[in-house]
Amino acid sequence: MLQINVIREEKEKVIAGLLKRNFSEAVELVDTVIALDKSRREKQLKNDELLAESNKLAREIGNIMKSGKKEEAEGIKVKTAELKKSSAMLSSELELVEEELKNTLYLIPNVPHESVPAGKGADDNITVFENGNLPTLPSEAMPHWDLIKKYDIIDFDLGNKISGAGFPVYKGKGAKLQRALINFFLDKAVAQGYLEIQPPIVVNEASGYGTGQLPDKEGQMYHIQADNLYMIPTAEVPITNLYRDVILSEQDLPIKNVGYSTCFRREAGSWGAHVRGLNRLHQFDKVEIVRISMPEDSYATLDEMCKYVQGLLEDLELPYRKLLLCGGDISFNSALTYDMEVYAGAQKRWLEVSSISNFETFQANRLRLRYKNKEGKPQLLHTLNGSALALPRIVAAMLENNQTENGIIIPKALWNYTGFKTID
RNA sequence: GGAGAGGUGGGUGAGUGGCUGAAACCAACAGUUUGCUAAACUGUCGUACGGGUUAAACUGUACCGGGGGUUCGAAUCCCCCCCUCUCCGCCA
Secondary structure, rough: EEEOHHHHHOHHHHHHHHHOOOOOOOHHHHHHHHHHHHHHHHHHHHHHHHHHHHHHHHHHHHHHHHOOHHHHHHHHHHHHHHHHHHHHHHHHHHHHHHHHHHHHHHOOOOOOOOOOOOOOHHHOEEEEEEEEOOOOOOOOOOHHHHHHHHHHOEHHHHHHHOOOOOOEEEOOOHHHHHHHHHHHHHHHHHHOOEEEOOOOOOEHHHHOOOOOOOOOHHHOOEEHHHHHHEEEEHHHHHHHOOOEEEEEEEEHHHEEEEEEEEEEOOOOOOHHHHHHHHOOOOOEEEEEEEEEOOOHEEEEEEHHHHHHHHHHHHHHHOOOOEEOOEEEEOOOOOOOEEEEEEEEEEOOEEEEEEEEEEOOHHHHHHHHHEOOOOOOEEOOEEEEEEEEHHHHHHHHHHHHHHHEEEEEEHHHHHHHHHHHEEEE
């Protein structure tokens, strides 16, 4: 959620930013917000005056009662009754305006960083870095959905039987590989100074709002209605919400958290030809890194996170590229996002395995996550997060790229974790 | 799930209808003293939204788990909900 005073004071800049992400309602919503904010302030001012007067009279009554002149108090009581009545009316009006203002603010996406390129969609993203050679596979090379059957390591049919489409069952070396990747990713992050967090995988409504999944993406989460809980789509949600309603001191910063979690996504309406096999799932595993930093440090932090994730991909010997997302492709919450994509040789496609974003104060504003600055005033922090990494597509690319006549070669970095060097 | 006891500022904890945004103590921060440290002393020390100001100062309102109610006036009384603790039940 954007800060109302930023919208008020830098209206043109905000609108220009929103237009860069092709947000067509930018002008309309910004104007609405400014008008609602003005009305809110006027109503509050009036109401505060009424209440101040009422408080004053109540104090007078107190004094009069003490001196025993009850009759005198009666006259004043009539006045306070009137004040109370008009204040009650104004209060409910004020409440409505505040509600409307908040709901309108929820509709406005973050303002992209100035370095975010204009663009309509994925085709306009800019490749800023590429590493590794694309594999040259023989023409009979199999896509991963065939390989997993050949080696019987991941079973979609079984998952379909017990749960539904998009809930695969990992077996034998397939299961072990999952465990190996999770541990590898966690150990790497901890070695870099990240604090390991094992969060709940369901969260309450307030947390959903805190990180921005609610209200805009309600349909993307599984909702447990009996207890009004949501299954998390990413560990970002519980971990970032650890810092909801928190005022940190400068010496607590930077915050570096890492957490593994199973992730659940309904992915309503997003199935198609490109999402076979492991490319898109309802349930998958991911290790997520979350950072909280001082505003002036956040872009250096973002770079550091990218380098870290790139290091993981290099350890796994996967060819990858780093994309700077354009205004049209960047997510609602984000000010600047880099995507990491690995190349899956048999599908001959790039697969997104990590999305690393700086949300600046957009999340912190909803979370009320602040720190005390030198003057002792609370100030919003910047939040960032990134996948490090999401497993299924890593596995997909690894299976495809490393297939040989003698089985699938496991990258060296994982040997200590898998206990085997090939899947055959 | 049942019964009981509670939920007050960073912490401990006082406050049971009127000048209480909240005592006291601790912690923290700043300063004085001191060769340094310690100790002592002095001061500061919640948040949000407004008004005000170049910025401050100053100032209004709201907030004592959340929501409603009673009252001229509520941290304090009443109702509902949530959470924590203890005991019982169930159970990985």
